[in-house]
Amino acid sequence: MGKEPEDTIASRISRVLADRIVRGELAPGARLRQDHIAEEFETSHVPVREAFRRLEAQGLAISEPRRGVRVASFDLAEVREVAEMRAVLEVLALRHAARHLTPAILDAAEDAAREGDAAADVHAWEAANRRFHRLILAPCGMKRLLASIDDLHAASARFLFSAWQSGWEKRTDHDHRAILSALRQGKSDEAAAILQKHVQWIGRGPQPAKTGAARETFAIVG
């Protein structure tokens, strides 16, 4: 019954730490001390070090030999870099996924879009948004590509969360609807074009400065 895959301790630690970094609970530049983390997870530091290697590969942490590991910092340039990578990779994935999209999948994506519009806070919105993208891209069946996109989503989400500590506001995402509409009509090129612009906007437009400007930036985070 209750199959408990409960994989290695290292992977659990890396998941938890990745989540904290993405959510901003661990600030950029913060030191990750292996003994402290080991103590928190009630293990030795060996699995912790393995988790660090994973975070490093994901671009969420930076390790300097003998000097420890810290949370990776990121600037606007990197946010744009990630956005552009996502744009080309998601378009590639969508092109391959298109032929495998069923009405059922598109309905599920529609649900995710609705859920995003109704989200009460930025975390709920991000989860729904991620689900939307994953649903329409996963049918491409390209594991490596999907894994890369997941990592880039995490990086995007970091930026998103850092900009909206507070002040969320419901709103309809027209891009998501337009993508679905195009896909339902079999116009996959059009869907890909919208997706590309949709994603590429991240990090452009008004700087996420004071809370006042926050609302404007919303539209450009997908």
Place this chain on the structure above:
Amino acid sequence: MGKEPEDTIASRISRVLADRIVRGELAPGARLRQDHIAEEFETSHVPVREAFRRLEAQGLAISEPRRGVRVASFDLAEVREVAEMRAVLEVLALRHAARHLTPAILDAAEDAAREGDAAADVHAWEAANRRFHRLILAPCGMKRLLASIDDLHAASARFLFSAWQSGWEKRTDHDHRAILSALRQGKSDEAAAILQKHVQWIGRGPQPAKTGAARETFAIVG
């Protein structure tokens, strides 16, 4: 004098193992036993395990909890996946690098192209080819993008080496020349278009079956 950064043991092990996997010295599916590797490198298995995590993230090895790590296998579908990812990411990089390309860089790339044409074996060719691509892409200054491309190059090289165990033959790579020519004339869109096709061809065309067909496939591996 001889500054010896000689970073952590784990990173050295991961570099060596990655090289062996790419060159095909370690066959797909082969088990990587931590104690044996530790013994070979005269260390304990702890750094070895850290190296494994790195290889896993690069897609060169696959780890199953409690069952060990094996060299990742790859099929034609994955080769194409990697080729398509490279195509879109390298084009993205080139678009950003274009404005920063100097005549000196293009000359160095020309050298690399010549070196590739004169290569006596497949390893020499691959090294020159990689150098060519890196030279024209690095000026984009996007670290994450370049790191992803490097990983994809490793995956491509694996395929290349598996196809050409022997039977190398000198030959001029016209695509490389055409890309440089376009770049020298400031036609970066044209250069990007050629690059895209150049890379995308990998894994297409005649199957790398018997040694006889090998020659044909050459033209389409870049």
Place this chain on the structure above:
DNA sequence: GGAATAAAAATTATCTATAATTTGAGAAGG
């Protein structure tokens, strides 16, 4: 008072040891 320096504390990287799981060889049964 502040830079320079030396001793102490904390932290990383690695090694050795132990527990737990898997693989594989051989024996028993159909």
Place this chain on the structure above:
DNA sequence: CCTTCTCAAATTATAGATAATTTTTATTCC
């Protein structure tokens, strides 16, 4: 002869211990 079981050997995963390096704190000298 092939399957299934049992037990030993090999292997993985984690813990605990040690050496080496970095960071911090305290102290001296100008």
